[in-house]
Amino acid sequence: MMKKYEHSEIExxxxxxxxxDALFKTGERADKxxxxxxxxxPYPSGKLHMGHVRNYSIGxxxxxxLVMKGYNVLHPMGWDAFGLPAENAAIKNGIHPYIxxxxxxxxxxxxxxQLGFMYDWDRExxxxxxxxxxWTQWIFIQFYKNGLxxxxxxxVNWCPSCETVLANEQVVDGxxxxxxSAVGKRDLDQWYLKITDYADRLLAxxxxxxxxxxxxxxxxxxxxxxxxxxxxxxxVTNSDKKLxxxxxxxxxxxxxxxxxxxxxxPYVKELTDGTDHEAAxxxxxxxxxxxxxxDRNSTTLEKEGLFIGRYAVNPLNGAEVPIYIANYVLMxxxxxxxxxxxxxxxxxxxxxxxxxxPIIPVVDPGDPAIDVNDLKEAFVAEGTMINSGExxxxxxxxxxxxxIEHLETTGIGTRSVNFRLRDWLxxxxxxxxxxxxxIHCPNCGWVPEKEENxxxxxxxxxxxxxxxxxxxxxxxxxxxxxxxxxxxPAERExxxxxxxxxxxxxxxxxxxxxxxxxxxxxxxxxYWMPIDQYIGGVEHAILHLLYARFFTKFLCDIGWxxxxxPFTKLLTQGMVLKDGAKMSKSLGNVVSPEEIIEKYxxxxxxxxxxxASPPEKELEWSDAGVEGSYRFLCRVYRIVGxxxxxxxxxxxxxxxxxxxxxxxxxxxxxKKVEEDVGRxxxxxxxxxxxxxxxxxxxKWKDAGGTDAALAKQAAETLxxxxxxxxxxxCEELWEAAGHTAxxxxxxxxxxxxxxxxxxxVEVAVQINGKIKARLNVAxxxxxxxxxxxxxxSESVAPLIAGKEIVKKIGVPDKLVNIVVRG
RNA sequence: GCCGGAGUGGCGGAACUGGCAGACGCACCGGACUUAAAAUCCGGCGAUCCUUACCGAUCGUACCGGUUCGAUCCCGGUCUCCGGCACCA
Numbered sequence: 001m002m003k004k005y006e007h008s009e010i011e012x013x014x015x016x017x018x019x020x021d022a023l024f025k026t027g028e029r030a031d032k033x034x035x036x037x038x039x040x041x042p043y044p045s046g047k048l049h050m051g052h053v054r055n056y057s058i059g060x061x062x063x064x065x066l067v068m069k070g071y072n073v074l075h076p077m078g079w080d081a082f083g084l085p086a087e088n089a090a091i092k093n094g095i096h097p098y099i100x101x102x103x104x105x106x107x108x109x110x111x112x113x114q115l116g117f118m119y120d121w122d123r124e125x126x127x128x129x130x131x132x133x134x135w136t137q138w139i140f141i142q143f144y145k146n147g148l149x150x151x152x153x154x155x156v157n158w159c160p161s162c163e164t165v166l167a168n169e170q171v172v173d174g175x176x177x178x179x180x181s182a183v184g185k186r187d188l189d190q191w192y193l194k195i196t197d198y199a200d201r202l203l204a205x206x207x208x209x210x211x212x213x214x215x216x217x218x219x220x221x222x223x224x225x226x227x228x229x230x231x232x233x234x235x236v237t238n239s240d241k242k243l244x245x246x247x248x249x250x251x252x253x254x255x256x257x258x259x260x261x262x263x264x265x266p267y268v269k270e271l272t273d274g275t276d277h278e279a280a281x282x283x284x285x286x287x288x289x290x291x292x293x294x295d296r297n298s299t300t301l302e303k304e305g306l307f308i309g310r311y312a313v314n315p316l317n318g319a320e321v322p323i324y325i326a327n328y329v330l331m332x333x334x335x336x337x338x339x340x341x342x343x344x345x346x347x348x349x350x351x352x353x354x355x356x357x358p359i360i361p362v363v364d365p366g367d368p369a370i371d372v373n374d375l376k377e378a379f380v381a382e383g384t385m386i387n388s389g390e391x392x393x394x395x396x397x398x399x400x401x402x403x404i405e406h407l408e409t410t411g412i413g414t415r416s417v418n419f420r421l422r423d424w425l426x427x428x429x430x431x432x433x434x435x436x437x438x439i440h441c442p443n444c445g446w447v448p449e450k451e452e453n454x455x456x457x458x459x460x461x462x463x464x465x466x467x468x469x470x471x472x473x474x475x476x477x478x479x480x481x482x483x484x485x486x487x488x489p490a491e492r493e494x495x496x497x498x499x500x501x502x503x504x505x506x507x508x509x510x511x512x513x514x515x516x517x518x519x520x521x522x523x524x525x526x527y528w529m530p531i532d533q534y535i536g537g538v539e540h541a542i543l544h545l546l547y548a549r550f551f552t553k554f555l556c557d558i559g560w561x562x563x564x565x566p567f568t569k570l571l572t573q574g575m576v577l578k579d580g581a582k583m584s585k586s587l588g589n590v591v592s593p594e595e596i597i598e599k600y601x602x603x604x605x606x607x608x609x610x611x612a613s614p615p616e617k618e619l620e621w622s623d624a625g626v627e628g629s630y631r632f633l634c635r636v637y638r639i640v641g642x643x644x645x646x647x648x649x650x651x652x653x654x655x656x657x658x659x660x661x662x663x664x665x666x667x668x669x670x671k672k673v674e675e676d677v678g679r680x681x682x683x684x685x686x687x688x689x690x691x692x693x694x695x696x697x698x699k700w701k702d703a704g705g706t707d708a709a710l711a712k713q714a715a716e717t718l719x720x721x722x723x724x725x726x727x728x729x730c731e732e733l734w735e736a737a738g739h740t741a742x743x744x745x746x747x748x749x750x751x752x753x754x755x756x757x758x759x760x761v762e763v764a765v766q767i768n769g770k771i772k773a774r775l776n777v778a779x780x781x782x783x784x785x786x787x788x789x790x791x792x793s794e795s796v797a798p799l800i801a802g803k804e805i806v807k808k809i810g811v812p813d814k815l816v817n818i819v820v821r822g
Numbered sequence: 823g824c825c826g827g828a829g830u831g832g833c834g835g836a837a838c839u840g841g842c843a844g845a846c847g848c849a850c851c852g853g854a855c856u857u858a859a860a861a862u863c864c865g866g867c868g869a870u871c872c873u874u875a876c877c878g879a880u881c882g883u884a885c886c887g888g889u890u891c892g893a894u895c896c897c898g899g900u901c902u903c904c905g906g907c908a909c910c911a
Contacts, residue, residue, distance in 0.1 A: 218826055219906055227910070247911060260911090301909075328909045338911045346823085347909055420910055541906080611847070612834060618904090620834065624848050632847085638862085675838085685836065688846035695846095698863080764842040769892045771842060809891055811841055819891050 001644070001736040005637035007601030011728040015113055023742060024063075024075065024118040028527045032072035036528045037063050038507055040536030040544070041078045041125075044104035045085060048111045050576040050583060050609075050621070051537065053593050057606045058573060058615050058683070059535050060117045064724040065677045068748040074528050075118060076510040078125035079105050082133075082499045087432040087471075090464040097432040101128055111593065115602045116727045123513040127502035128432070132509065134455035135519045136502055137437040139551070141448045142558055144438070148194040151446065154425060158186035163467045165429035178466070188469070190427035191436060191495070195550050199224055199419045201564075202549055211569030213616070216541040223542050225420025230404045231335065232413035234259060234312040237320060241267065243312050246334030246418055250403040251396040252341040253316050254388040255362035257352065259323045260305065260338050262331035263288050268308065271323070277309035281325065288327060303328050303351045314339075315412040317389065326351060334418050342378065349378035362387045363396045424547070426498040431462055431471035433496030441483035441490040450484050456492070470494045503544060504551040507531055507566060519560065526562040535615075538572040545570070571681060574618040576609075583621070591621055603726035604630040610683040610725055632691065633729055636722065639697050640733045643715035651706040658703040659710055663755050665696030666717050670751035673721050683725070690721050712737070720749050765790050766817040767799055775816075783810030790816040 002009075018024070028034075039059040042052055063075040079101075086097035093100075105126060112119075125132050143149040157166040161181040171183050195202075203224045206217045229248035236243055243259060261268055263285050272281045284306045305326030312323055328347055329338055342352030343361040352359055361372040363383040370379060372386070385391050391399050407413035427436070435456045437449040449456050459478040462471045472478055472494040483490040511528045512520035536544075548566055555561035575582055578589040596605045608629040613619040669689045676686035697714055705711065716737055723730035723743050734743040758779045763786065765773040773795040777786065787810045790796050800820055807819040 215826055215905085222825060222907055225907090225910065229911085245911080249911080303909080326909095328911095330910065333910045335911095340911090345911070347911080350909095418910075420907090538905080614835085617828095617835090622834070622848070625834070628848055635862090680838075682838085684834090685838095685846080688836075691846055702864080762842080766842085766892070769890095774842080807891055809841090814841055815892090817841080817891050 001641055001733075003641075005634045005729065007603060007633075007729070008598075010732045011114070011116065011602055014728045014731045015116065017731070017742075018116075018118070019113070021742070022122075023744060024067075024120050025122055026072065026074050026120045028524060029072045032070060034074065034528060035066050035071040035533075036074045036531045037066065037533050038076070038510075038531050038535070040534070040540060041080050041503070041506060042108065043080045043083060043085075044101055044108055044126075046104050046107065048108055048115075048593050050591060050593060051573075052108075053115060053605060054576055054609050054615075054619065055535060055537070055573055056112065056115065056117045057609050058571070058681070060115075060606075060727075061610060061677065061683060061724040062533060062535075062681070063118050064727060064744060065748070067744055068720070068724070068746060069678070070747065074123075074510065075120060076123040076125075076513070077109075077112065077117075077119040077121070078123075078506055078510070079108075079127065080499065080503050080506075081105065081126040081128035082433045082496075082502055084430065084432070087430060087464065090432075091466045094464075096460075098128065101126075101432075114597055115593070115606065118727075123510050125506055125509055125513050127434070127499070127506065130455045130457055131516065132506075133434040133502070135509065136434045136497065136505070137449070137454050137456060138451060138519060139505060139555070140434075140497070140501070141437055141451060141454075143193055143554065144448050146554075146558065148197060148554070150192055150194070151189050152192055153187050154190045155185040156188050156190075156429065158184050160184055165469060188427070188429070190425055191438075191493075192423040192425055193550075195424045195547075196419055196421055198550050198553055199226070199421050200417075201553060202421075202546065205549075205553075205565055208565065209567075209570075212567075213570065213572055216538070216545065216570060216572060219541045220546055223421060223546065227418045227420075229416060229418070230407055230413045231416040232315065232339065232407060234315060234339065236267075236271065236323070237311040237313060239271070239310070241270070243267065243323070243337055244335045245337045245339045246416055247339055249341065249344065249400075250407065250413075251385065251388075251391075251400050252344045252362050253314070253339070253403065254391075255341040255343050255360045256314050256319070256321055256339045257342060257358045257360055258321045258340045259312050260326045260329045260340055260351075261308075261323065262329040262336040263325050263327065264331040265325070265336045267337070268325055271310045272308050275309055277307070280306060281308055284325065301327065303347070303354060305351060305355060307355075315410075322357075324351075324355075332422060333420070343372075343375060344378055344380055346378045346380065349375070360387060424498075424550075426501060427495040428498055429470040430496050431458070431464070433499060434502060435472070435478075435496055436493040438493040439481055439483060439490045440493065441486060441488060443488055444483050444485045444490075447483060447485050447490075453484075470496075472496070500543060500547050501551075504547040505555065507534075507548070508552075508555070508561060522560065522562070525560075529561065530563045530565060531567050533569045533571065534567040535571045535573060537575075541572060571615060573615050574613065576619050576621060578621040580620070596626065600626060600630045601633075601728070603633055603729050607633065607687065607726050611687045612684070614682055614684050632694070633726060636694060636718065637729065637733070639694060639701070640715045640718060640736070642701055643697065643711040644737055646701075646706060647708045647712035647715065649706070650708045652708060653706055658700050658705055659707055662696050662700040662705065662710065662714060664758070665693050666714055667751040667753075667755040669693035669721055670717065670749050671756065674748070674751070677724065687725060690718070693718060693721070717749050719743060720746060761813045763790075763813065764815040765793075765796050766815060767796075768819055769817060772796070772799055779813060781812060783812055786810040786812060786816055787818075790818070 037059060039055050063073050066073045081101050086101050089095055089100045090097045127133060140149060157171050159166050159176040159181055161179045162176060166176060166183060176183055203226055206220055209217060227248050229246060230250045231244055231246050233242040233244050272278045303326060305324045307322055307324055310323045311320045313320055340348040342348040342359040344363055359375060362385060364372055364386045365379050365383045382397050385394050385396050385399055404415050435458055437454060437456045439447050439449060441447055459475040461475050461477055463474040464471060479491050479494060481490055481492050508520055508525055512524040515521060552561050552566040553564050556564045578591060581587055581589060583590045608626045611629060612625055672689035673686045676682040719730050719733045731743055760776050761779045762774050762776055764771050765775055775790060775793055777789050787808045800818060803820040805818060806821050809817040
């Protein structure tokens, strides 16, 4: 064993050994319980950042621990390899996206190996490989065949100067990120997936995910945004049209004083063309066109509206109310039209005040401080119904069901549910993504590519000019094809898929990553799924995790996925901060993993990251903290060396109470690490208990400990406990302890509950809840015996002399509380 | 605005089920070793007060109140910070 801890030498040595022995290769086994552990795969942007290091360190500790606990652990890694940055690099530097991506993957894979992360590399996937995206295309075709993929017109961001489509994130303050020109809109036919068909199940099944943070479940709940209410038809005066609205407040139907249409509502033109109001309406719509989506949807935007000269009839009471168009009503939610009840809706109230529309209260707050006939703001809480005919006097919340019942029996309206969640627009006017495997035939319309022809390969004869609708239009070989139905000439879809599709099913592919004949073997997926523990950044709390759940449910419905929910337990790790802010190039507060590995080694980097903060919390980077972690590893290296020397000396003389303390510290550490890693992923407290054990080891040595057997046991236990966290130094020390096989072939140490017992314990004695004395008593006394002891003790007796004892509470091995009066 | 989460020493954090607040580490201070320094090992380290010192007392987990023998933990209210959603009818 080397005198000094030479991290760089040790780490290279063991990384090579692990690579040679393919230590972490996994297969299906009947003799062991499976555990599927997964961290979110990275986008290959170039190099690992500290967030990656944290994510994979957490996963690696869990993986190594579970292996030692005897599980058959699947722990794979891959690359979310399609996306915009690769294409931007191509436009800027003339490097093909494929080359750029492959080089980045190579670099990042090397870094992962340098950090000692343990994966089954035989299962590695990259979403940009044809062998992978073939199956992404296959899934799309299954969606299409099941009626869950469809085309619809939707406006995209269009830069008139670059003559190209821009992603939302390429639009900065309404201008093109590259050239700065004002961004306009252009309508394109685009593909959608009907995720809304799964909205109810995606919502309901959240309740089954006990292993997910409440925060993430709430975020998904809000995102899906289920609202229950009713649709009601309002006949339009002097017309055969009926205006259908959605409301969650049928109890306020009698308070409707006007209607509002979204500006894009088809009725707007139909009801105003050829009338006196046509010109004004046209101008109003024209002005709205200039607003960006962000402004249009802003809550701070002043509400603007216009009366369109038509009226609708309230089907409940026959009242005739004016119809407006206004910027605060959205076409893509509900029916694109609302009934306005200014008395009981804040937005309607604001609008009614501005345009001097009547405000009719229909819910009485029953609060003398509020004058319902002179409301200062909308009253939105619970109350008693008034001005509402037969429903007067009822509690408004309770009356909702009655009113919906009434609407349905009279044919005026129906019970209805609406979701905030929209269908998923998946078309991207980009090159570097999975080609959408659809063909447009002039005779047959849209038809899918034949499954046996997959993958539809990305062509290489493409120009990256940064111009045009999609780079794929520049490839002659790609676009022209034949119809799979009639055989006539046809054209391929030239858009590619949103990269979120690629990452919505990769975890299933890991179960059988090299299968070329089908998406995966069902038996293998059945063996491994679901993922027992998923680990990643909270920034994916909504989109990625929702899409992955959607895909899994769909694949389950068509008989492929063995489970309907992919992730049993979810851990969302906190961000890595420096000087209180997220590390970023623009702030200049980036610490690169490379420099830390170089200076202190991977083990130190991992130890610091795991020790400084619990995984789900933010982690503040501290150079001094890194230094401290490094010092601790040096301390470990030295004490293990000392202990192995004591063991080699072969003395058998036990060293009394000092040895008992060491044995207790050792067993306590085993228990604590077992619980903190196995049960709650609190690596920071697990490490602190190992530090306490190391401190106890130094104490024992200082006290002159010579017992060879105990020294060997303590040293080896320390190595085993630390091995999930800092694998390289532990393999090195394990070898120094005389072992020839890897430490990861060892079982996790067990602890002896008996060794944790103390002979005497210190208990606190409280008088009226305040600590007044401490007593050393035999451990394990009952509450009564403890109280007797306390009352009799010379430090407590004077404190209660002459006072009336009202109550006595004893907590074994902890405390006594005596309540006295007088 | 709505929905979450958090607030503990100089700092990161611990206290898991209502039972001794501040484990462990960082920083700092002191001692040993050394010609010296670094490294290392050992010890101290919430605040205020009392005391020569020892001993001790009081306060203390954002703030105000409640429940309880006992509250960092449970309940009600307030403030601040962070995150998500945001004209969703």
